Amino acid sequence: MMESWVRFSAQSQAKERVFRAAQYACTLLGYTLQKGGARVELLNTIKQLEAHMSLTRKLMRLGNSAEALQAAKRTVHLSDCVLRLCITVAHLNRAMYFACDNVLWAGKTGLLPELDQNKWSQRSFRYYLFALILNLARDVYDIRLLMDRESRSSAAKSFNSSPSPLTPSPENGGEFPLTPCPLPALPVISARLNQQIQLLITVLRSNPPLLLDLLKNLCDVFIPLDRLGLYPTGSGFVGACGLTSSVLSILTIVHPWLKLKP
Numbered sequence: 001m002m003e004s005w006v007r008f009s010a011q012s013q014a015k016e017r018v019f020r021a022a023q024y025a026c027t028l029l030g031y032t033l034q035k036g037g038a039r040v041e042l043l044n045t046i047k048q049l050e051a052h053m054s055l056t057r058k059l060m061r062l063g064n065s066a067e068a069l070q071a072a073k074r075t076v077h078l079s080d081c082v083l084r085l086c087i088t089v090a091h092l093n094r095a096m097y098f099a100c101d102n103v104l105w106a107g108k109t110g111l112l113p114e115l116d117q118n119k120w121s122q123r124s125f126r127y128y129l130f131a132l133i134l135n136l137a138r139d140v141y142d143i144r145l146l147m148d149r150e151s152r153s154s155a156a157k158s159f160n161s162s163p164s165p166l167t168p169s170p171e172n173g174g175e176f177p178l179t180p181c182p183l184p185a186l187p188v189i190s191a192r193l194n195q196q197i198q199l200l201i202t203v204l205r206s207n208p209p210l211l212l213d214l215l216k217n218l219c220d221v222f223i224p225l226d227r228l229g230l231y232p233t234g235s236g237f238v239g240a241c242g243l244t245s246s247v248l249s250i251l252t253i254v255h256p257w258l259k260l261k262p
Helices: 002-035 040-060 064-075 081-108 117-161 185-205 208-227 235-254
Strands: none
Touching: 002 040, 002 235, 040 081, 064 081, 081 117, 117 185, 117 208, 185 208, 208 235
8 A cells, every 4th residue: 555655656756746747838938939939829829828827737736735744754863963953854944835835725716815926926935945055965964974075985994005104215304204395375275175066076976866966956946946936036037946846856756766865
């Protein structure tokens, strides 16, 4: 019974992601055609199609609020306090976002004709933004942990492979090596920055799930920022970000090992 429900939930998520990709593809296409001087009738047709995609997605997400609450119950027992805080509160914000989304669906379908849709839309995007910020904080925390681990591992390998500084060698004439002169501050900072960048690249390349989750959250965060007017970017950029994050989400469903856990 549980396996059937998990399979059904995964299929529903995959369908919702496909509709999401189609919705933001319509957004991007409408922006491109508008810039190209397309006919008003064609632009209206694409906007209507985008609206239908959005409404269908809201229908598919009617049960997602309860699923987000169940996910919060599972993550509240994580041993790492930072991960526990970020992931659990993110799930709670997602639950509130989906609840507001359900109310909006009721308003758009005529079940709540007097609903202030603009107010509820702004409210839902605020919860969505909070959830994404917490997801990004979790990604940064994971990256910091992995970078520290990789740095300690590299330092241990370098220490084991290099000769002892107290051991006389032909290079220092059989005497203890002299203390090197301190380097100028700017080259030292540049070298450390380059080392950190190389370390970050190494960590992300060796952890595809973390890389995909980071890219997906970075793309998604511009959507509520634009909708709330905090950082307007335009429909073209929003459409491109939404389409990209949707494709990345579909990848994590098709290949479950790419999904970041927990």
